[in-house]
Amino acid sequence: MSATKLLVLGVVHLSGGAHGYQVRSELQSWGAEIWAKIKPGSIYHALKKAAADGLLNEHAEPGNSGPDRVLYRVTDRGRDEIVELVRDGLRRTHDPTMLDAAVAMLPMLTRADAIAHVDERVARLEAELVGQAQGWENPNSDIPEHVREQADLWAGRARTELEWAKSLSKRLSEGAYTMADDPGSWRTVPDPLEMRF
Structure with a gap:
């Protein structure tokens, strides 16, 4: 929801x-x-x-x-x-639908706020990848080999998402998109209904 x-x-x-x-x-x-x-x-x-x-x-x-x-x-x-x-x-990982919605509404944030939260996602993904690799490397684990395949799938997705998030942070730092604190944003354009009064 x-x-x-x-x-x-x-x-x-x-x-x-x-x-x-x-x-x-x-x-x-x-x-x-x-x-x-x-x-x-x-x-x-x-x-x-x-x-x-x-x-x-x-x-x-x-x-x-x-x-x-x-x-x-x-x-x-x-x-x-x-x-x-x-x-x-x-910042929330493992919820692609919410990430998609957040990206669609990215201009609602100021540039610094957006970068900070994308960078937080980067840090979380990096930590999860390290933790996942350490958890699955245990040779004494009773986890079936075919279940380990799922972990490889998740890790592959996480690595791809990590690279995307780093790239988005860089593009935002370089001025991509009109963000909430930029001229012409939703915050800097007068509200037409408020102008009537």
Whole structure:
């Protein structure tokens, strides 16, 4: 649920406000139903739950010859939640869906914050690889050989992810992507609804 929550909140926020259908369409255009395993019903459930939890505000708008539509906008608490979920997804290992969602919402962090959490992931992966290698090297272990194959698979994935994370940290350090503290980011662009007043 955390990945769905993050993506739904993030799309609403980066859109400046959105209806459920808009959130669903945006996530479908990203292929999120595949890499985040998001189902359309879970999007609407996440919107309603986030509104009930005070992470989104709901604004009724007249529908075109039908019932009112609900426009969702992220609250300050919702923005804080997005940032915490991105941080958690970047540093948490063994949860590829949450990592994918965090990468999709990476611009919600400041550059230094993003680098720090990616670097924390690097450190965790390095420590896990060392620990895993030491744990499986015991010749007296009763672990079947075919189960050891799974450990090799995990280690291969972890090494690949480690190289990717190091590369991402380097690219961020070199200025890749518009981050939250950069000109033109979500934090530096005026909120169109706030400008009306």
